[in-house]
Ligand code: GTP
Ligand code: MG
């Protein structure tokens with residue numbers, strides 16, 4: 001599966017936890033940004049998304065001297081609100097992610113939305129890492145004399161601390177481990193050298209001075225390595241009938257039907273869950289009912305939750321394609337019925353869904369007339385230019401974490417199509433709002 005390994009999608013990591021535990025601040029600390037201070041009331045009210053390229057993660061974790069071979073191109077991190085009224089967004093975020101970071105305030109321990117988040121993660125069997133945040137805060141405030149070691153691995157930072165600091169920390173840690181136990185979960189202070197299968201790792205952090213950030217990133221990457229599959233694969237539940245290696249199949253894709261053929265048919269060993277990575281058995285043919293992992297070319301644009309169709313010798317491919325695309329309805333339902341709206345473009349299906357979700361919220365409420373994935377090309381600009389006749393301000397492309405070809409830029413310029421690029425969802429909104437306000441004046 002060599003060639004497909006070069007084509008792994010970026011895993012999605014969701015940051016969850018009770019309000020004000022420091023989720024956004026942690027991300028700010030990693031990004032070197034200041035999103036949190038710009039938030040109204042210091043409260044996150046939307047799903048945010050940031051892409052961390054593999055090089056950055058490597059750089060930030062190098063002090064730990066772990067030989068991390070990242071096969072994925074990066075990590076898409078989703079920030080969620082902790083305020084109690086945003087259960088829908090937490091549920092949405094946890095539904096998108098492959099892995100999560102649960103942020104807990106070291107002085108407050110488990111709070112109502114910590115437990116709510118925990119239950120969402122349990123429900124979907126999602127692995128997570130606990131960030132025990134505000135390390136420095138409690139120590140400084142309580143005059144235990146925390147010694148700042150900016151962005152240091154936590155072990156190194158702890159070595160600099162006085163005995164009092166260590167005792168204080170231990171006391172809090174024990175309490176929090178007990179609280180997790182009450183929720184039926186085993187947690188333990190992270191030990192990088194130890195494989196922690198049934199135990200969830202706790203990583204102490206400070207979002208203000210960055211202690212523990214390298215550990216948090218490394219843990220996330222370690223867990224991601226456990227879940228990454230065999231290149232671009234899809235998990236399928238075969239209800240009845242038989243699938244064979246080499247069968248021509250059609251699945252619903254974001255840019256149209258994907259016609260491909262099965263390269264490998266894999267199943268977990270009996271009594272293992274399909275979603276949990278282990279070793280797989282290879283099959284020439286498989287009979288339903290069975291949970292199967294399929295490797296095939298061109299699957300990276302496949303839409304989860306849609307049906308898979310096998311093209312039989314007497315089937316009309318056009319007809320099969322049409323049937324397969326019937327499943328696209330749910331994604332298309334995000335597109336405004338009036339046909340008026342901006343075009344959005346994002347790097348992965350996950351980020352596209354997060355962006356659509358964000359644009360749909362009442363506070364943002366930007367109608368969408370077209371969606372695309374990947375680099376913005378001339379054809380995307382052409383598509384957006386249709387709006388020039390209908391509603392000029394919607395002749396706009398909101399490009400989230402994607403590149404734009406020089407030809408596309410030029411065409412947009414020539415036609416008068418606006419293009420906003422950002423790698424933080426909020427920024428797209430801000431830019432677009434600024435533009436609309438300008439037009440009104
Ligand atoms: P919501 O998104 O609204 O749920 O909050 P959040 O979890 O994203 O927390 P946020 O990043 O908004 O931080 C809340 C407050 O805690 C801010 O005032 C931060 O400056 C502060 N804070 C966050 N992390 C730390 C930390 O490690 N140490 C200290 N001293 N303060 C922190
Ligand atoms: Mg926040």
Ligand code: NA
Nearest residue numbers: 020042043044
């Ligand atoms: Na906050």
